[in-house]
Amino acid sequence: MLIALQKVSKSYRTAEGPLEVLREVDLGLEVGRTLALTGESGSGKSTLLHLAAGLDHPxxxxxxxxxxxxxxxxxxxRAALRRGxxxxxFQQFNLIPSLDVGANLSFHARLAGRYDSAWQSELVEKLGLEAxxxxYPEQLSVGQQQRVAIGRTLAARPKLVLADEPTGNLDEATGDAVLALMLELVVQTGAALLMVTHSTRLxxxxDARVHLRAGRIA
Structure with a gap:
């Protein structure tokens, strides 16, 4: 397994007491496979992704x-793991305001020592970012910023892609093209994709789909 969650639970403190978000979740994803994580708002999908990324602790x-x-x-x-x-x-694009789109796209790949100008050019073309x-990020629409954020992630050719509604701010045609690009990356590099989505169609x-309901795999 490239990623495996075993009996993972997570709760948060509230004024009314502990709020259980995830309850003993088991989940696994092999190299070269793709998995959709679905569920209603508040079911724990984004929390699971943050835990898997090492941004929070179970x-x-x-x-x-x-x-x-x-x-x-x-x-x-954990930062080195995310870099390498x-x-x-994620839904927060976190583009660097002082860098133009080209530099934002290459930023993570350069940090990881995997910058490939030909691969970035391919991403730019497929994401429609040539113009x-x-x-700079402040000059872009929300949908354009999302495409840049996706391109920046894929430019580094990660082994595991964690995506939280990656096409949520895109029109259907662009969203389909972006998902196709992610799936292509999995095939080309033997990566794996874990994607949160509300779209049954996507x-x-x-390859597979799991559904979270009230913090448990349904």
Whole structure:
């Protein structure tokens, strides 16, 4: 398994007491496979992705990526994991305001030592970003920013892509093209994709689908 969650639970403190978000979730994804994670709002989908990325800690359970228990890593180790193995496409784009689109696209790939100008050019073409390379994030629409964020993640050729509604701000045609590009990356590089989506239509294009209901795999 490239990523495995074993009996993972997570709760948050509220004024009314602990709020259980995930309850003993088991989940696994092999190299070269794609998995859609569906569920109603508040079912724990985004929390699961944040835990898998090492951005938060589970209350209990174990999360392994490439055979490594990420709970044993410190902040530096988790950051290195995200830089070298895991690519994130979250709803907060986190583009760097002082860099133009071209530099934003190559940023993570350069950090990981995997910058490939030919691959970036291919991404630019497929994401329709050719005319935007010299613009800055504040000059882009929300949909354009999302395409740049997706391209930045894929440019580094991560082994595991964690995507939270990656096509949520895109029109249907562009969203379909972006998902096709993600699936192509899996085929080309032997990566894996775990994608949160509300779209049954998009979920059906992935290899498998699991549904979260009230913090449990239904």
């Amino acid at each position: 209350d209990s359970g174990r999360i392994e990526i490439a055979g490594q228990d990420i709970s044993q890593l410190n902040d530096v180790g 193995v895991v690519g994130l496409v 935007l390379l010299k613009r 979920a059906e294009r992935l």
